[in-house]
Amino acid sequence: xxxxxxxxxxxxxxxxxxxxxxxxxxxxxxxxxxxxxxxxxxxxxxxxxxxxxxxxxxxxxxxxxxxxxxxxxxxxxxxxxxxxxxxxxxxxxxxxxxxxxxxxxxxxxxxxxxxxxxxxxxxxxxxxxxxxxxxxxxxxxxxxxxxxxxxxxxxxxxxxxxxxxxxxxxxxxxxxxxxxxxxxxxxxxxxxxxxxxxxxxxxxxxxxxxxxxxxxxxxxxxxxxxxxxxxxxxxxxxxxxxxxxxxxxxxxxxxxxxxxxxxxxxxxxxxxxxxxxxxxxxxxxxxxxxxxxxxxxxxxxx
Amino acid sequence: xxxxxxxxxxxxxxxxxxxxxxxxxxxxxxxxxxxxxxxxxxxxxxxxxxxxxxxxxxxxxxxxxxxxxxxxxxxxxxxxxxxxxxxxxxxxxxxxxxxxxxxxxxxxxxxxxxxxxxxxxxxxxxxxxxxxxxxxxxxxxxxxxxxxxxxxxxxxxxxxxxxxxxxxxxxxxxxxxxxxxxxxxxxxxxxxxxxxxxxxxxxxxxxxxxxxxxxxxxxxxxxxxxxxxxxxxxxxxxxxxxxxxxxxxxxxxxxxxxxxxxxxxxxxxxxxxxxxxxxxxxxxxxxxxxxxxxxxxxxxxxxxxxxxxxxxxxxxxxxxxxxxxxxxxxxxxxxxxxxxxxxxxxxxxxxxxxxxxxxxxxxxxxxxxxxxxxxxxxxxxxxxxxxxxxxxxxxxxxxxxxxxxxxxxxxxxxxxxxxxxxxxx
Numbered sequence: 001x002x003x004x005x006x007x008x009x010x011x012x013x014x015x016x017x018x019x020x021x022x023x024x025x026x027x028x029x030x031x032x033x034x035x036x037x038x039x040x041x042x043x044x045x046x047x048x049x050x051x052x053x054x055x056x057x058x059x060x061x062x063x064x065x066x067x068x069x070x071x072x073x074x075x076x077x078x079x080x081x082x083x084x085x086x087x088x089x090x091x092x093x094x095x096x097x098x099x100x101x102x103x104x105x106x107x108x109x110x111x112x113x114x115x116x117x118x119x120x121x122x123x124x125x126x127x128x129x130x131x132x133x134x135x136x137x138x139x140x141x142x143x144x145x146x147x148x149x150x151x152x153x154x155x156x157x158x159x160x161x162x163x164x165x166x167x168x169x170x171x172x173x174x175x176x177x178x179x180x181x182x183x184x185x186x187x188x189x190x191x192x193x194x195x196x197x198x199x200x201x202x203x204x205x206x207x208x209x210x211x212x213x214x215x216x217x218x219x220x221x222x223x224x225x226x227x228x229x230x231x232x233x234x235x236x237x238x239x240x241x242x243x244x245x246x247x248x249x250x251x252x253x254x255x256x257x258x259x260x261x262x263x264x265x266x267x268x269x270x271x272x273x274x275x276x277x278x279x280x281x282x283x284x285x286x287x288x289x290x291x292x293x294x295x296x297x298x299x300x301x302x
Numbered sequence: 303x304x305x306x307x308x309x310x311x312x313x314x315x316x317x318x319x320x321x322x323x324x325x326x327x328x329x330x331x332x333x334x335x336x337x338x339x340x341x342x343x344x345x346x347x348x349x350x351x352x353x354x355x356x357x358x359x360x361x362x363x364x365x366x367x368x369x370x371x372x373x374x375x376x377x378x379x380x381x382x383x384x385x386x387x388x389x390x391x392x393x394x395x396x397x398x399x400x401x402x403x404x405x406x407x408x409x410x411x412x413x414x415x416x417x418x419x420x421x422x423x424x425x426x427x428x429x430x431x432x433x434x435x436x437x438x439x440x441x442x443x444x445x446x447x448x449x450x451x452x453x454x455x456x457x458x459x460x461x462x463x464x465x466x467x468x469x470x471x472x473x474x475x476x477x478x479x480x481x482x483x484x485x486x487x488x489x490x491x492x493x494x495x496x497x498x499x500x501x502x503x504x505x506x507x508x509x510x511x512x513x514x515x516x517x518x519x520x521x522x523x524x525x526x527x528x529x530x531x532x533x534x535x536x537x538x539x540x541x542x543x544x545x546x547x548x549x550x551x552x553x554x555x556x557x558x559x560x561x562x563x564x565x566x567x568x569x570x571x572x573x574x575x576x577x578x579x580x581x582x583x584x585x586x587x588x589x590x591x592x593x594x595x596x597x598x599x600x601x602x603x604x605x606x607x608x609x610x611x612x613x614x615x616x617x618x619x620x621x622x623x624x625x626x627x628x629x630x631x632x633x634x635x636x637x638x639x640x641x642x643x644x645x646x647x648x649x650x651x652x653x654x655x656x657x658x659x660x661x662x663x664x665x666x667x668x669x670x671x672x673x674x675x676x677x678x679x680x681x682x683x684x685x686x687x688x689x690x691x692x693x694x695x696x697x698x699x700x701x702x703x704x705x706x707x708x709x710x711x712x713x714x715x716x717x718x719x720x721x722x723x724x725x726x727x
Contacts, residue, residue: 070424153480162612163476165461165619172579229346237576242600244577 001046005049007071011105013043014078021094025166033089040082047075049135049273063130064115066264070108076138088170095167096145111264125200133219136189140226140256143249150175150246172242173277179245183233186252194223218262233237287296303441303642304367307400308374308392309349309356312414315391322383324458325350333380334435340376341368345439347432347446349407351424353414358404360441367399370394402635404445408453409631410463417462417620422453459630462623464618469609470502473583474509475613476612478550480603481581485511491548492516493541494555495527498585501530502552515548517541519555546574552582553590572598583609601661636708643707650716653725654699658692 017039020032054068063069078101084093152171169175197216229248303491310323325333330348337346342366345360359375361367365413374392377387395403406412408425429446432438438446453563457463466472482488490511492499503514514533517540518524524535525547536544545551545562555561577600596603666688670681699719706712719725 157477157480158596160604160608160612162472162615163480165464172481173484177483204643241577242579262707 005046005053007105007109010043011102012052013039013046014101014105017043018094018098018102021098024092025095028238029165033085036094037082037085040078040085044075044082045046047078048072051075063127063134065113066111067113069130069134069263070111073134073138073141074108076105076135077101077104077141080138080142088174089142090168091170092167093145093149093170098148100141100145106273107264125196125203129196130199132189132193132196136186136193137256137260138235138250139182139186139189140249143186144253144256145181146175146178147246147249147253150179151243154243154246172194176241176245177205179249180233182224183245183249183252187223187230190219190223190226194219214262214265215259218255218259222252222259225255226252231255234286303645304361305360305397305441305445306370306373307352307356307395307403308359308377310388310392311354311356311412313412314393319391320353320355320389322381323355323377323388325355325380329380330428331435332379334432334437337376338435338437341444344368345432345438346441347428347442349428349595351421354407354412356407356419358400358442358445360439360445362441371398378621398635399637401445401448401638402631404449405452405635405638406628406632408449409456409627410453411456411624411627411631414625417465417467419463422450422457425449427452443586444642445446448634448638452631455630455634456627460623460626462620462627465619465623465698467616468501468612469498469585469606469613472612472616473502473585473604473609474505476616477602477604478581478583479509479607481579482549485550487513488549489513489515489547490533491544491551492527492531492533493551493553493561493590494518494586495523496554496585498593499552499554500527500531502585507531508525511550511725513626515544516546538541543568545580546573548580548712549578551583552586553582554586555590557586557588557590559590560574560588561590563592564597567592567595567598567601575600585609587617640704640708643711644704644712644715646711647703647707647716650719650725651696651700651703654696654719654723655692657723657725658695662688662692 020036020039022180023029024032024246051068051071051130054071063072077097081094081097081101084091084097149169150172153172156164157172197219233245233248310320312320315323320677325348332352334346334348341359343361347358349356355377357373359367359373374385374388374394377386377599379449403412404425408422409420410417410421429438429442432442466475478485483507488511488647490503490506490513492503492514495516503511506514512532514528514531516524516531516533516535517538518535519525519538521535521537524538527533528535532716541561545567553561568571579600579602582591582595582601582603584603588604589605591603591605596600605671611660670676676684703712703715703719706715
């Protein structure tokens with residue numbers, strides 16, 4: 001990178017923050033919390049710089065490739081973690097959230113940096129599609145982490161485990177609220193992402209929409225699950241509370257994993273017209289883009 | 303500095319004796335003003351709490367402070383108590399022992415419940431009252447400031463205060479706050495009555511609880527309790543409806559069999575609650591809630607045994623912190639005593655410096671008269687040389703005084719310096 005900032009910079013900072021959170025399980029030296037926040041802030045500055053650099057080099061970034069999409073999701077989740085730290089300074093939420101952030105960065109490391117075919121469509125629809133799905137995925141991940149913390153806290157309380165000096169979690173009431181809001185937010189965002197995705201494809205020159213696209217299929221599955229879960233939650237009051245809502249968000253995470261796997265495997269061809277995708281031999285990446293109309297778009301109307 | 307403490311505490315005297323000797327806020331101010339007239343050269347502060355009544359006296363010189371018997375007499379005569387009634391019940395400490403005692407008191411190491419937080423504010427209040435009564439001076443100021451510093455260090459550097467040890471405080475701070483984020487919108491139901499239940503209600507009120515319902519077999523008792531706690535009473539027959547509506551329940555009814563069995567809860571309450579979290583503190587013995595109620599979804603049930611177990615664990619955790627806390631208090635006591643001893647050397651150090659400064663000035667004047675050709679820069683260098691020489695000459699005796707102050711009042715060394723340098727003159 002021209003700025004000298006690479007993925008190692010912010011990955012290292014987040015790893016240090018996670019190590020400091022883990023250190024709190026054994027020892028809580030003075031300044032540990034401050035050092036954790038400092039490491040996160042430095043990491044986020046480097047992360048922002050890296051994303052801005054990517055956007056400068058490839059105008060279709062920051063959400064047009066699998067690599068950029070994963071990094072943008074990791075960045076948003078890091079921001080959520082800082083929010084958790086501010087709201088619940090004594091809780092060890094980093095132990096649950098930061099591994100997910102690092103997981104997304106690891107996924108970014110091994111994923112394609114080539115633009116997804118969808119982003120050859122009108123830029124605004126493509127960007128909206130990417131942003132909604134990214135935020136929806138982050139909402140599912142936040143719900144998953146909150147659900148996990150809920151189940152751990154609930155288990156401890158049921159077993160009369162006294163308050164821990166080393167590992168503290170937010171209250172069940174707060175986690176339940178986060179769970180419910182994440183689920184509702186994820187449903188709306190994923191639905192909007194899906195609709196903008198359809199519109200993106202329709203706006204392309206050949207305008208053919210492929211339901212057999214693995215990413216579309218898995219995303220449809222996840223959206224169906226989220227809508228069903230949300231309806232269940234609205235219709236059945238017990239599903240809005242306690243462990244049930246936590247289980248719903250955990251299931252949402254499983255659907256997200258399936259969608260992400262499809263996205264990682266077939267994402268580069270995602271949205272490419274049927275004939276062009278076939279011409280690219282099922283592993284289109286850069287070649288698919290060339291086949292779909294030359295160099296990636298640099299923004300502006302088609 | 304001459305430092306004394308006389309008084310009684312929970313270790314040496316029973317509650318009846320402590321009550322007789324206790325001073326209210328107004329009495330404390332009144333007594334301090336009265337004693338100020340009697341002991342004109344002595345600074346006085348009175349610490350009166352449920353567990354102790356202690357009078358601290360600081361005199362600037364060894365012969366300035368009154369004798370312990372005089373202080374005891376002052377305290378007893380204020381209440382008109384005969385000295386023989388207090389025989390063997392009063393404690394008297396002097397100098398380092400008195401300092402160490404106050405530091406341990408302020409850090410809550412001498413409390414009946416070690417680590418309880420109220421004592422530090424009571425110590426601050428005692429000092430404040432002494433200031434307002436005009437009985438405090440620089441000696442007491444330094445003593446109490448050092449005591450508060452020691453207490454703050456114990457608070458910040460150990461986890462002594464973080465482990466709660468009373469059942470109501472553990473129930474609310476260690477368990478209820480992990481279920482609920484806030485209490486002002488929660489419905490609290492008290493079943494029956496009892497000292498511990500009321501203490502728990504007090505903690506809940508402090509945490510913000512506003513919606514309190516009381517159910518008791520005796521309507522009058524329920525109404526009285528509800529009025530006392532700013533809540534509402536409900537008839538005993540509405541217990542099940544109240545249980546269905548409550549978020550937090552305190553069970554304190556006197557019963558032979560559990561009031562609520564798991565089957566009844568499942569049939570009557572659970573359906574209405576729709577798995578809304580319910581936090582139950584069963585503070586009654588025998589229990590009000592069958593243990594199986596805790597197995598229901600969304601129900602978090604804690605019995606007296608569960609809470610007592612958590613308290614015991616917290617007590618053990620506090621005990622583990624005690625050595626570190628005692629170490630801090632000892633270090634602060636040593637530092638305070640060394641500083642107090644070092645202050646004794648103040649006049650000698652001033653005399654020593656004066657004895658060297660005067661000849662230095664005289665010699666410099668003589669030299670500058672004999673060498674008028676010296677420019678400003680050369681004069682400045684010579685003055686600097688003379689200052690550095692004086693400081694270097696003073697350094698060894700100062701260090702010796704500082705070292706000797708660590709051991710105790712350096713009277714021998716001070717006498718030697720006075721004689722060697724003719725400081726009396």
